[in-house]
Amino acid sequence: MPELPRLEVVRRVRPVDLVAPGAVRVDATAGGVVTMPAVAPYVAATTAARDRSPLAIHLGSHRIRAEVRDGSVSLALTDGGATRALRSRRFHQARETATELGLTLTGTHVTAWVHEAGSWVARARHDLRETVDTRDESLLADLRVELPDHGGTAGGFGQLGLRDVRFVTDETGRPLREDGATWLTATSAGPGFFDTAHTSTWRLGPDLEVEHAGDLFFRRPDRPGVFGDHATHLVRTEGRWLVATSTWGDFETPTTRAGRRTPAGLRVTLAESDADLLRGTHVLDTRELPLPTDGLASIATWDPHLVRRDAPDGAGEWLVGFVSARRFFDFHPALAAGPSLDELRLRAAAVDRTATEGTTLLEVDGRMVVLASDGRDSRRGVRARFPVLDLDMTDLGVLAAPYPTNLPWPTLAAVDDGWVMVTFDGSRTGGDLLGYGTHGDLVVMRSR
Numbered sequence: 001m002p003e004l005p006r007l008e009v010v011r012r013v014r015p016v017d018l019v020a021p022g023a024v025r026v027d028a029t030a031g032g033v034v035t036m037p038a039v040a041p042y043v044a045a046t047t048a049a050r051d052r053s054p055l056a057i058h059l060g061s062h063r064i065r066a067e068v069r070d071g072s073v074s075l076a077l078t079d080g081g082a083t084r085a086l087r088s089r090r091f092h093q094a095r096e097t098a099t100e101l102g103l104t105l106t107g108t109h110v111t112a113w114v115h116e117a118g119s120w121v122a123r124a125r126h127d128l129r130e131t132v133d134t135r136d137e138s139l140l141a142d143l144r145v146e147l148p149d150h151g152g153t154a155g156g157f158g159q160l161g162l163r164d165v166r167f168v169t170d171e172t173g174r175p176l177r178e179d180g181a182t183w184l185t186a187t188s189a190g191p192g193f194f195d196t197a198h199t200s201t202w203r204l205g206p207d208l209e210v211e212h213a214g215d216l217f218f219r220r221p222d223r224p225g226v227f228g229d230h231a232t233h234l235v236r237t238e239g240r241w242l243v244a245t246s247t248w249g250d251f252e253t254p255t256t257r258a259g260r261r262t263p264a265g266l267r268v269t270l271a272e273s274d275a276d277l278l279r280g281t282h283v284l285d286t287r288e289l290p291l292p293t294d295g296l297a298s299i300a301t302w303d304p305h306l307v308r309r310d311a312p313d314g315a316g317e318w319l320v321g322f323v324s325a326r327r328f329f330d331f332h333p334a335l336a337a338g339p340s341l342d343e344l345r346l347r348a349a350a351v352d353r354t355a356t357e358g359t360t361l362l363e364v365d366g367r368m369v370v371l372a373s374d375g376r377d378s379r380r381g382v383r384a385r386f387p388v389l390d391l392d393m394t395d396l397g398v399l400a401a402p403y404p405t406n407l408p409w410p411t412l413a414a415v416d417d418g419w420v421m422v423t424f425d426g427s428r429t430g431g432d433l434l435g436y437g438t439h440g441d442l443v444v445m446r447s448r
Helices: 137-141
Strands: 007-013 017-028 032-035 042-048 055-059 062-069 072-079 082-086 100-106 109-116 119-127 144-147 152-159 162-167 181-188 198-204 210-219 230-237 240-246 268-273 280-285 300-309 317-327 330-338 345-349 356-364 367-374 387-389 395-398 412-415 418-424 442-447
Touching: 017 032, 017 042, 017 144, 017 210, 042 055, 042 144, 055 100, 062 100, 062 109, 072 109, 072 119, 100 152, 144 152, 152 181, 152 210, 162 230, 162 418, 181 210, 181 230, 181 418, 198 230, 210 240, 230 300, 240 300, 268 280, 268 300, 300 356, 317 356, 330 356, 330 367, 356 412
Parallel strands: 210 280
Antiparallel strands: 007 442, 017 152, 032 144, 042 100, 042 152, 055 062, 055 144, 062 072, 072 082, 100 109, 109 119, 162 181, 181 198, 198 210, 230 240, 240 268, 300 317, 317 330, 330 345, 356 367, 367 387, 387 395, 412 418, 418 442
């Protein structure tokens, strides 16, 4: 096995922002309705919490309002003069005096928040899927924010936590550097399941501080609208960007409420761009990245990681690590290879795994290996660890690193005189209303 470092946790970071600090579009001291065109359905507004002083988002003919009355938080939907009030039976009442009121649109979900006891807590949430097409770009271009008399702040939605972290790399897999800093892509967690999250970019400074730099959204090749797809690898090659991402942006549990099976539709797409994708907000057109799953009985693929390596004949070869699922949730790492990203073949798959993801390619001492994350739902003997495999998906050993909760990815790079690993855990935030999907803390490790 190539010599890999022993790692220890040196920092945990949890940036939580309803309105991303670098994406503020409105900052007003007076009320009114302000046009705030959005490129994606990921926006937020906040204001000082005052009784019966609502915040609202206008999308087409629909007005979505958040309000606090005597400590009770509610949403209200108005269309054509008819108003429907929405209030959580269990979670509507703020337990502490609210200092701020917030309203977010993340994908198809609207959420009402209050800032109490030093944290943002969700008190009402509703899925607009049957009400309005929130991903319609014409509606988003005319989005308006309604502020109360004392004003407020509005702009792009930030994040509740960070997960699915990858270094931004060149095509050889080396992390991009800038003044001693590296860059990350991450999944910015939203207020709920995977369809409330999106992809963001972050600058990791020399002192391991993180700074939000931008957000990436995606158009699909087979349906209209803008999606918050995530679990992304951003690659610099030949003066342009390749963006491989997973279509988690509209993922639902595979069974409907009526008990009928639904198609997963979860796959990997590829975008190319000459823009500066490290900074700012971008919407990217995508095409399918055809990942081969011959013989794997695969119903879905996700977690792409791309590396190009030279071949003795000079032709070169792309390697693409990914995850293939036989069913939800039974999944394992796989590896594809080919002369181009449109000519991939299945090279190997660790079909003995049932809860392993985060497939990552890493060069160590001149040898390419595959790292992954064996989740706690794996079989005995391969639980809660970071396996190291060769390109035939044969086990070589285990990375000597603490294993946080959830399914942390082994995002590892040789930096300066040591190794840095950036991963995440399953810590949730935002209150009990939201359930799974609001994780996690960013966990930073260094070699000893």
